[in-house]
Amino acid sequence: MHVTFSETELAFQEEVRAFFRDEYPDDIRAQVDAGEHLSPEDQVRWQKILHARGWAGINWPVEYGGTGWTPVQKYIYAREEGYANAPLMIPFGVNMVGPVIYTFGSDEQKQRFLPDILASNVWWCQGYSEPGAGSDLASLKTKADLVGDHYVVNGTKTWTTLGQHADWIFCLVRTSTDVARRQEGISFLLIDMKSPGISVKPIILLDGTHEVNEIHFDNVEVPVDNLVGEEGKGWTYGKVLLQHERTNSANTFRSAYRLRKLREQAAESVRGAPPLANDRNFMRRLAAVEVDLKSLEYIELRTLAAVASGKAPGPESSFLKMIGTEIVQAIDSLYMDAAGYYALPYRPEAGVGENNEHNTSLNYFNHRKVTIFAGSNEIQKNIIAKHVLGL
Amino acid sequence: MxxxxxxxxxxxxxxxxxxxxxxxxxxxxxxxxxxxxxxxxxxxxxxxxxxxxxxxxxxxxxxxxxxxxxxxxxxxxxxxxxxxxxxxxxxxxxxxxxxxxxxxxxxxxxxxxxxxxxLHATLAFNEPQARFELASIATTASREGDDWVINGHKGIVLNGDTADIIIVPARTSGDERDTSGITLFAVGSDAKGVSRNTYATVDGLRAAEVHLDNVPIASDAMLGEVDAGFAALDATIDEATLAICAEAVGIMKVLTDKTVEYSKSRVQFGVPIGTFQELQHRMVDMLSACEKAQSLLVWAVMAYADGGEEAKRAVSSIKYLIGTDGRRLGEDAVQIHGGMGVTWELDVAHYFKRLTAIGTLFGNADFHLDKLAS
Incomplete structure (x- = not known):
């Protein structure tokens, strides 16, 4: 039992570290450090830098342009990326629809979609949730009727993150209601957002951001060629995707970065006040989150090691999602409390507060979503109860 | 890796x-x-x-x-x-x-x-006034020619009733909480001036209050250097802390398994109680605590073995987690077992008591969180 890296792995770590030091643009770094949301242009610019280095498809097979890295390399990469506080990839293309297409799609679909996903030439969004289908996703009602060589799609998708910028959407739609289980009769469709009949309506979140949307489909025609895999098997494909999404929600090393920064900040006096490090209660809360985070890091490592030895990642991804998101929220809470009164100004025009303190409360509010999305943490508990504990 | x-x-x-x-x-x-x-x-x-x-x-x-x-x-x-x-x-x-x-x-x-x-031996690491501070030692050892005389009171000496040899840290210089000025002695439990008040502890083990009244100690029973015993004492307690944390993680897993098993067989309202979502989520929390504790333990043991600056943090981190998540897990195991959980007859209660005792031993969660916070 050991966690030391081999010479080759250490060299790789150096390579990754150098990349983030040299290639991560200062102007983007400044925005991320300040807790700002990136513009779509900056987001795409960063993803194209990764692509140019050949590192856009970390988990993709080599034949589709992926890295072919070992689990240890992926871990090293994730750690360096987190410590650099690099932007999160917009996951919908590379981490979600990409793996579904290369696993279940036709050769034609692979050629048509995968290169543009990897190169961030096309912006994807996710059409899963509906107004009546949140945690109970299998109750979705958006229907796709086969008419000749195309489907006619009608219904509403919601919580569509950054759908206002999207070129394409992948959707779970109902292609049959004559089924024994509600999970059957659901299909996985790729839909061009420019199709006639699609309308996008913003939903403004509690922090005032336009991050999510409601998307209406009114007799939208979708070529049958855009069906991924078999009709009626969409639920199975969608579950594979969600496991990827959950693993990616752990955010271990970004949380490590934020905690380290907070400890540094706590040692300094702000506005002439005594350093927060003198506040025993605050420091005890901070230390408790550090312990949780260290355990998360080693849950992740042990999961990785299991994968490296050939075991499939399973419902453990639910643990990573659950614990990881609780830690994100605990850190948000600490940052907001660290800012004191200066967490209150809302998007001030002129410099108010230090260290972008006004973003601390906005992050706190915005990140309520993390324990809700990708299957709420309560749904994760249901999954573990059923699939791990056998209840 | x-x-x-x-x-x-x-x-x-x-x-x-x-x-x-x-x-x-x-x-x-x-x-x-x-x-x-x-x-x-x-x-x-x-x-x-x-x-x-x-x-x-x-x-x-x-x-x-x-x-x-x-x-x-x-x-x-x-x-x-x-x-x-x-x-x-x-x-x-x-x-x-x-x-x-x-x-x-x-x-x-x-x-x-x-x-x-x-031969049975033990270490008297605690004194009544010390709470969890290892260096709080009021027991004294003074020179008597080449030999020594020890006076003091050691508390909660584990297996102090059966030990033939009790290793006694005593103050040979400095103030009561100084880490320097502590010297270790191997004291025979049958030595003149040693008296023991022995008792069972709540987890089914044994301990003793050991009183040392002008106990004569020969010079060859002094361990290590004069005044320099704290480093060995501290390192030993760190290792012992990791060891009981490993024991705790083992117990946490047993309690989780037993609780899940019980919830599948115990029928109320016509169904196994394991079908109730409230109980399912509690048991998921128990499993989650096991995963966290096992993972943190692995880190702590390896970080401690490396001996770097993280070693001390590693010990306090895992002890804190056992003291918080572990205690909650034990409580939940009892709660889900219902009335059976509070009986002497069922093993669950005894695992629970040992886990709880471990939470206190060598510093509770508050004590170790305080170390991590500074």
Missing amino acids: DFSLNEVQAMLADSVDKFIANEYDFDTRQGYAGSATGFSADAWATMAELGWTAVPFSEEDGGFGGSPVDMMVLMQHLARGLVVEPYLANVILAGGILQRIATPEQKERWLQPMMTGE
Whole structure:
């Protein structure tokens, strides 16, 4: 039992570290450090830098342009990326629809979609949730009727993150209601957002951001060629995707970065006040989150090691999602409390507060979503109860 | 990077599991715990024969040169049987001090007989006024020619009733909480001036209040250098802390398994209680606590073995987690077992009590969180 890296792995770590030091643009770094949301242009610019280095498809097979890295390399990469506080990839293309297409799609679909996903030439969004289908996703009602060589799609998708910028959407739609289980009769469709009949309506979140949307489909025609895999098997494909999404929600090393920064900040006096490090209660809360985070890091490592030895990642991804998101929220809470009164100004025009303190409360509010999305943490508990504990 | 057990560790785990399966069921354990000495001399002899009492010691000292990971494996598996034999007191506490600072002659006199099971030893790491501060030592040792005289009161001395030798940290200079000025002595429990008030602890083990009243100590019973005993004491308690945390993680897993099993068989309102979502989520929390604790333990043991600046943080981190998540897990296990959970008859209550006692031993969660916060 050991966690030391081999010479080759250490060299790789150096390579990754150098990349983030040299290639991560200062102007983007400044925005991320300040807790700002990136513009779509900056987001795409960063993803194209990764692509140019050949590192856009970390988990993709080599034949589709992926890295072919070992689990240890992926871990090293994730750690360096987190410590650099690099932007999160917009996951919908590379981490979600990409793996579904290369696993279940036709050769034609692979050629048509995968290169543009990897190169961030096309912006994807996710059409899963509906107004009546949140945690109970299998109750979705958006229907796709086969008419000749195309489907006619009608219904509403919601919580569509950054759908206002999207070129394409992948959707779970109902292609049959004559089924024994509600999970059957659901299909996985790729839909061009420019199709006639699609309308996008913003939903403004509690922090005032336009991050999510409601998307209406009114007799939208979708070529049958855009069906991924078999009709009626969409639920199975969608579950594979969600496991990827959950693993990616752990955010271990970004949380490590934020905690380290907070400890540094706590040692300094702000506005002439005594350093927060003198506040025993605050420091005890901070230390408790550090312990949780260290355990998360080693849950992740042990999961990785299991994968490296050939075991499939399973419902453990639910643990990573659950614990990881609780830690994100605990850190948000600490940052907001660290800012004191200066967490209150809302998007001030002129410099108010230090260290972008006004973003601390906005992050706190915005990140309520993390324990809700990708299957709420309560749904994760249901999954573990059923699939791990056998209840 | 590798989290698998090596061949020796796998064999060790297997040998402990077999011992518990074949010779140490719960009723047997209860019998031993309720006996006059609180454990079985035969079981202790078996553990020595199997070599477990020699695991952490160097080959030079007659041991197996086991690593901290080996100890973690051993303790996690012993935990499953709630073993009451004095492994912690003898091997980890007394053995920990002796292997660090005893002379070859002293090792021959005390360490080797301890490994073979002929001699029982313990470490008096606590005093009544100390709460969890290891350096809070009011017991004094003063020179009497070449020899020493010890006066003081040691509290909660684990297996203090059966120990032949009690290792006593005493103040030879400095103030009550100074880390310097502490010297360690091997005190025979039958020495003149030693009196013991012995009792059972809530987890079924034994301890004693040891009073030392003008106890004469020969110079060859002093361990290590004068005034410089704290480093060995501190390192031994760190290792003991990791060991009981490994034991705690083993217990947490047993309690989780037993609780899930029970919830599948216990029927109320016409259905197994495990079908209720409130209970399911609590059991997921228990499993989550096991995952967290096992993962943090692995880190802590390896970070401690590396000996870097993270070593101290590692010990306090895992102890804090056991003291919080572990305690909650034990409480939930009892709660889900309902009325059965609060009976003496069911093993669950006894796992719970040991887990709770571990939460306090060598500093509770508040004590260790405070260290992490500074």
